[in-house]
Amino acid sequence: MTRKALEHSLTCINFDMIINHPLLGPRDSEEFVYLGSADLINRPNWESETAIEDFHEYQYIRENVAGDNVELWYHEQGDQSWLVVTRSTLTHEIKSVELASDYAKNNGRSR
Amino acid sequence: MIQINRTNNGLIDQTKELSFTFNGELLKGYEGDTLSSALLANNKRLVGRSFKYHRPRGIFTAGSEEPNAIMEIGLGAYQDPNTRATVTKLYDGLVANSQNHRGPLWFDFMAITDMLSPLLGAGFYYKTFMWPKAFWEKIYEPAIRNSAGLGKLSKQEDPDTYDKGFRHCDILIIGAGASGLSAALVAGSSGAEVILADEDFLMGGRLNSETDEIDGIAGHEWAKNSVEKLKSMGNVRLMPNTTVFGAYDHGIYGAIEERSHESRANKEKPRQVNWRIYTKRTILCTGATERAIAFGNNDRPGIMLAGAVRTYLNRYAVRTGENISIYTNNDDGWRTARDLNDRGVNVVAIIDSRKTEPVINIEGVRVIINADVVNTKGRRALSSIKLSNGATIKTDTLAVSGGWNPNLHLTCHHRGVPRYSDDICSFVPGESVPDGMSVAGSANGTMVLSKAIEEGHNEGTEAARGLGYRVDYTEYAVTPQVEYNISAHWSVESGSNRAWVDLQNDVTAKDIKLANQEGFKSVEHVKRYTTLGMATDQGKTANVLAIGVMSENLGRTIEDTGTTIFRPPYSPVAIGAFAGRRRAKEFYPTRYSPSHKWADEKNAVFVEVGMWYRAQWFPEPGETFWRDSVDREVKQTRSSVGVCDVTTLGKIDIKGSDVSEFLNLIYANAFAKVPIGKTRYGLMLREDGMVMDDGTTARLSENHFVMTTTTANAVNVYRHMQFCHQCLWPDLDVHMISVTEQYAQYAVAGPNSRRLLQKIVDHEFDISNEAFPFMGASEITVCGGTPARLFRISFSGELAYEIAVQTRYGDSLMRAIMEAGNEFDVVAYGTEALGVMRIEKGHAAGPELNGQTSAYDLGMGGMISGKKDFIGYTLGLREDLQRDDRMQMVGFKPVNEQDLIQAGSHLVNLENEPTTENDQGWISSCIYSPILEHYIGLGFIKSGQNRKGDIVRAVNLLKGSDVKVEIVSPHFVDPEGERLRV
Known part of the structure; x- marks a missing residue:
């Protein structure tokens, strides 16, 4: 059994959550792939003097949030959009869902 | 065969006789029976042996809480252990066997463990088997496993099928008893989509077990009428036989x-069908489970819960004995006496622990108030009981009621903590229940039937209204109000006699006391130390009783003692039900390339690559060993021409005005200026600087690119690219879609590949070396007008092309190529030959791209562009990733050319022993090269790029090989790349 197949079978055992996709409506989280904190959107500037330190933070340092966590989910079995989901890690309550591209633009990402 | 304990009536069909066997004995029951009611009808009182002490045990309950009557059902591979007889619907031909005894059930050789019980108290594993240490694995553990335990697995593959299903509703009502039906009637009338689920095959809950009247008719009649009414509503779905096991x-x-x-x-x-139910509101109407009282030897067959005695009598028309006594601390126990008496079964005595007036007056029954049962007698079934007042009463059944515990399990699934209620001497749902859930009836601690009906009605109304449905139906059923009074009473001082709390895991009041004395004060600790409530019944009859016993031991209130909470599943669920149809071949989808059928016709041996089936080699007649085929495929390709199906490579179609810029950001090498009509090799890094994947990207027109990825990483690379675009550079004009399954692609390699393709490619397209040089890419047509894409790229190191057509033409193209290639003696080659040729050429692949290798390690540091930002640039510059003494990829060949190098061998210097400390690296890929006629390998060794010519040992301790190898360039064949460009 490949690792991927095993992962896939395990996600199917899980009874998942419902993510209210901004374009497609409520979808079972089984359709999604989870990545992690939406901080990954804030990729540092490669030309900064502190680039190595900045990228080190960006790549390896994560808050372990007890409460609202802003995180990235990918609708792989759907429209392939990346979503920014605000989810409480304590209750799994999902407080907002938006397209990652909108979120990224609002946070200053462009090209 | 007479069912000697069967009486008249009951909610069974006494005209439909069913046959079944128990321990090989042929018995009869009726349609509507459970296995346990049929066993009791046949006077089978001893049905199993206990887990630890091998004590004789009988049926204790009539529902899913059963701790004793768990059996092996079915034969051979179908045998299913630990099945509760109380919820197993009887069917014709059912085969049941009791478990956990050696020798016949009535004389279990292992019953000797009961005499050893002083040694086997709480924590006995930890205390007894500590010394000597080495004995644990070889002696103690096998012995314990042999003696303790439950049913046996068939050890064969589960032959049953399981399904999964999905249902959606507005309101899910769990439990179809009085309150559940009441809630369903009103919710259904509002037009809301309702699902009513019940674990029993007969809806009605306790109404089927009791003699209450509702709306002037028998309760079970009212239940039946209500179910009929619900069935007629199009918006209500009834799910009997369905246990809701978890709230997610x-x-x-x-x-x-x-x-x-x-x-x-x-x-x-x-x-079984594993349903996933999506609902907006949930009404929990799961009722309550009766508990026992802990008194001496309270585990004999014949001692059962008082409510269960009524269930067997009223629902299944089975009397559980001839001379029955009742022992209770609450009003409910008296109903058992009344019902038995009404049905003409002899009630010997009612013993009530409370100082109370008789709750119900029953003529001719001895009533003993303010007394306890302290001990019982009877070897394989109960024969008499001894009371605290010294009296001994001959009786064959003792119906015990210690009160009722709400079935609030699902309220805890989001970590809600139940609250203790003095009114019912048990726990009721706490403040925090899962969102959208409300609780009604005895699950909520409402033990009075009339109030439970009202509560169900009110919750049903509220749920429907809350969702915007109009509720006009305001009448709910009426029933005489019957009080429920109880005094807390957990255990009885029983001297040296053991009083069971958890029957299934053989935990006694003494064990709990011992745990408390040894310092275990928290419920959670006591549970784990004594294993209380950790058997397959999850302590449904034991947990609350144990908390009561603990609070007595510690002189604390129940509130202070606290409670454990519950997690899914409510009752055991077969693993097979979670797998559903995803087993064996259906575990994940199988992907076939479009020319799979052709390959199959050519006797290809297939290998699974991820989900794909790929041809591994194509044996010809007379070839008996795989390498005969592979060597031939390689030699023929290198000497003339070969064809390989590379459809499984990931293919991504990319369009937009900013694609060049985008590719330049995701590839480590320069990509800003790829000319139209050219393909470029691309190296993709992760942000941490390690190599993620490699492939090629061709520019077909100004704004149109086609990328290939490795087969293994196709999904990850596409996901990564979507991330880079949507999350990092959202304003770039880039659009992409995976077209892996839309295109069939074939590598045509070898010195005759161009001549072959010239017969396939339509003549208006010039593919001569001048017109279509190395790394060319073009949209063409083949076979008289079929659109195709041609790339002049090579993995084998030969003059080679990859040609792609839409999937539906894949099979035809493969056949056309093979036919056109006849004159060149074309050969089809599989993944083995592909692997041989890429190692001969020194291309890194999966074994080398293991997530720990940088571009420098792979000898591709020179490709890295220093003038741009790209994923992996900054962290790839970290000193450690560029050190010269890192494990670097090089080639290896045996010093003695006859030697075989094993992949996975570790490398040590000649003078060193093969130990972890001396480890210098490893061989990652290794094959026999039919061109060089000896083994060659790729691998990693410290400072490898500066050690060419060194000799080291390649040691594989697992395979017992130890050979001398020379470090060489990884490019074994055509190192200058001349063949690619001719």
């Missing part, structure tokens, strides 16, 4: 539908 997030519930009785008659049918 956002209104998702897991439920298991039991259909064994059906699947035994028709093996095509699923045995």
Whole structure:
């Protein structure tokens, strides 16, 4: 059994959550792939003097949030959009869902 | 065969006789029976042996809480251990066997463990088997495993099928007893989509077990009428035989539908269906479970819960004995006496621990108030009981009631903590229940029937209204109000006699006391130390009783003692039900390339690569060893021409005005200026600087690119690219889609590849070396007008092309190429030959791209562009990733050319022993090169790029090989790349 197949079978055992996709409506989280904190959107500037330190933070340092966590989910079995989901890690309550591209633009990402 | 304990009436069909066997004995029961009611009808009182002490045990309950009557059902591979007889619907031909005894059930050789019980108290594993240490694995553990335990697995593959299903509703009502039906009637009338699920095959809950009247008719009649009414509503779905076992997030519930009785008659049918129910509101109407009282030797067959005695009597028309006594601390126990008396069964005595007036006056029954049962007698079944007042009473059944515990399990699935209620001497749902859930009836601690009906009605109304449905139906059923009074009473001082709390795991009041004395004060600790409540019944009859016993021991209130909470599943769920149809071949989808059928016709041996089936080699007649085929495929390709199906490579179609810029950001090498009509090799890094994947990207027109990825990483690379675009550079004009399955692609390699393709490619397209040089890319047509894409790229190191057509032409193209290649003696080659040629050429692949290798390690540091930002640039510059003494990829060949190098061998210097400390690296890929006629390998060794010519040992301790190898360039064949460009 490949690792991927095993992962896939395990996600199917899980009874998942419902993510209210901004374009497609409520979808079972089984359709999604989870990545992690939406901080990954804030990729540092490669030309900064502190680039190595900045990228080190960006790549390896994560808050372990007890409460609202802003995180990235990918609708792989759907429209392939990346979503920014605000989810409480304590209750799994999902407080907002938006397209990652909108979120990224609002946070200053462009090209 | 007479069912000597069967009486008249009951909610069974006494005209439909069913045959079954118990321990090989042929017995009869009726349609509507459970296995346990049929066993009791046949006077089978001893049905099993206990887990630890091998004590004789009988049926204790009539529902899913059963701790004793767990059996092996079915034969051979169908045998299913630990099945509760109380919820197993009887079917014709059912085979049941009791478990955990050696020798016959009535004389278990292992019953000697009961005499050793002083040694086997709480924590006995930890205390007894500590010394000597080495004995644990070889002696103690096997001995314990042999003696303790439950049923046995068949050790064969589960032959049953299981299904999964999905249902959606507005309101899910769990439990179809009085309050559940009441809630369903009103919710259904509002027009809301309602699902009513119940674990029993007969809806009605306790109404089927009791003699209450509702709306002037028998309670079970009212239940039946209500079910009929609900069935006629188009918006209500009834799910009998369905246990809702878990409350998950956002209104998702897991439920298991039991259909064994059906699947035994028709093996095509699923045995169980695992439902996922999506709901907006949930009303929990799961009722309550009775508990016992801990007194001396309270585990003999014949001692059962008082409510169960009524269930067997009223629902199944089975009297559980000839001379029955009642022992109770609450009003409810008296109803058992009344019902038995009404049905002409002899009630010997009612013993009530309370100082109370008789709750019900029953003529001719001895009533003993303010007394306890302190001990019992009877070897294989109860014969007499001894009371605290010294009296001994001959009786064959003792119906015990210690009160009722709400079935609030599902309220805890989001970590809600139950609250203790003095009114019912048990726990009721706490403040925090899962979102959208409300609780009604005895599950909520409402033990009075009339109030439970009202509560169900009110919750049903509120749920429907809350969702915007109009509720006009305001009448709910009426029933005489019957009080429920109880005094807390947990255990009885029983001297040296053991008083069981958890029957299934053989935990006694003494064990709990010992645990408390040894310092275990928290419920959670006591539970784990004594194993209380950790058997397959999850302590449904034991947990609350144990908390009561603990609070007595510690002189604390129940509130201070606290409670454990519950997690899914409510009752055991077969693993098979979680797998559903995803087993064996259906575990994940199987992907076939479009020319799979062709390959199959050519006797290809297939290998699974991820989900794909790829041809590994194509044996010809007379070839008996795989390498005969592979060597031939390589030699023929290198000497003339070969064809390989590379459809499985990931293919991504990319369009937009900013694609060049985008590719330049995701590839480590320069990509800003790829000319139209050219393909470029691309190296993709992760942000940490390690190599993620490699492939090629061709520019077909100004704004149109086609990328290939490795087969293994196709999904990850596409996901990564979507991330880079949507999350990092959202304003770039880039659009992409995976077209892996839309295109069939074939590598045509070898010195005759161009001549072959010239016969396939339509003549208006010039593919001569001048017109279509190395790394060319073009949209063309083949075979008289079929659109195709041609790339002049090579993995084998030969003059080679990859040609792609739409999937539906893949099979035809393969056949056309093979036919056109006849004159060149074309050969089809599989993944083995592909691997041989890429190692001969020194291309890194999966074994080398293991996530720990940088571009520098792979000898591709020179490709890295220093003038741009790209994923992996900054962290790839970290000193450590560029050190010269890192493990670097090089080639290896044996010093003695006859030697075989094993992949996975570790490398040590000649003078060193093969130990972890001396480890210098490893061989990652290794093959026999039919061109060089000896083994060659790729691998990693410290400072490898500066050690060419060094000799080291390649040691594989697992395979017992130790050979001398020389470090060489990884490019074994055509190192200058001349063949690519001719």
